[in-house]
C-alpha cells in the first residue's frame with residue numbers, strides 16, 4: 001500500500017492486507033474514515049452485504065453508501081458521471097461528501113434498497129483508502145453501529161455496539177470529522193441535500209450553485225434517505241435541546257455547554273468546543289461517554305442558528321426527538 005501513512009495511526013500493512021482478504025472473502029470489516037467508523041463489505045457481493053444488514057439490525061429499506069479509492073472505481077458502480085459530480089469530486093474528494101448517482105447493474109439491489117441509484121464517496125482517511133486499494137473492490141459501509149444508535153467515532157465504540165458481529169476491526173484511533181458525510185443527490189434537475197454533514201451546503205453551492213433541501217419524511221414511510229429518519233443518531237438517555245441553560249429540574253443529568261451556563265442542578269457539565277467543526281468532532285464521543293452513565297437526561301445548549309452549524313443542529317434534533 002505505497003503512499004498511505006498507516007504507521008501514524010498504529011495500523012500495519014499486514015493488518016490492512018488481512019482486512020482486505022476478509023473483504024474479498026465476503027466478510028465484515030470495520031474501518032475508520034474521517035467521519036465515523038464504517039462497517040464494510042464487498043459492495044459487489046450481495047451475500048456479504050446481507051451480513052451488514054444482519055449485523056446492524058438494519059431494515060432492508062435503508063440503502064448503503066459505497067466507498068471507492070479512485071475515480072476509475074466510480075465507473076464500476078455509477079452509470080452516469082455528470083459534470084456536477086466531476087466538479088464536486090474534484091473539489092471535495094477524498095472527503096465527507098456522498099454523491100447519489102444512477103447505479104450500474106454490478107451493484108446488487110440489496111445495497112441500494114432497490115433504488116436505481118447508488119451513494120458513492122471517496123473517504124479521506126489513509127486506512128480506508130489503503131483498505132479499498134488492497135481490496136480492489138468498492139466497499140459498502142454504513143456507520144458501524146446497531147441501527148438507530150449513535151455512530152462510532154472510535155474502535156471501542158464499534159466493539160461496544162457490534163461485538164463479535166463484526167469479523168475484524170482496523171483500529172485507527174478517533175475519527176477527525178466526527179459526524180457523517182453530507183449526502184447529495186445529483187439525479188434530480190436541482191441537486192438535493194439529503195443529509196447535511198461534513199461538507200457544508202455553502203461549500204457545495206459555491207461549486208455547483210443552488211441546492212434544494214429534502215422533505216422531512218413521515219415516520220414509517222419509505223425514505224429517500226434513511227439518514228433522515230428522525231430517530232437516527234439517538235443515545236439511550238433522553239436528550240433535550242435547551243435554550244439559555246434551562247436544564248430539566250429533576251433527576252441526574254449532564255449539560256453540554258456552549259455560551260450559556262446551566263440554570264438548575266446538573267450532575268456534570270461538559271464544555272463543548274465553540275466552533276462547529278470542533279463541536280462535531282467531539283459530539284458522538286461525548287454522547288457515547290454519557291450514555292453509559294445511567295443519567296436521567298442529557299441537556300444540550302442549543303448551538304447558534306448559523307449555516308456552519310446545520311449538520312450539528314440536524315444530528316442534535318434527531319437525537320432529541322421523542323422515543
Ligand code: TXA
Pocket residue numbers: 033035036037038039062063064065096098100112115117118119123141142143144179180181182183194195224225226227228
Ligand atoms: O460518513 C458516512 O457517510 C459514513 C461513513 C462510514 O462513510 N457512512 C454512513 O452510512 O453514515 P449510513 O448507512 O449510516 O448512512 C447512509 C446515508 C443514509 O442517509 C442513506 O439514506 C444515504 O446515505 N444513501 C445511501 N445510498 C443512497 C441512495 N441510493 N439514495 C439516497 N440516499 C442514499
Ligand code: MG
Pocket residue numbers: 142143151
Ligand atoms: Mg448510520
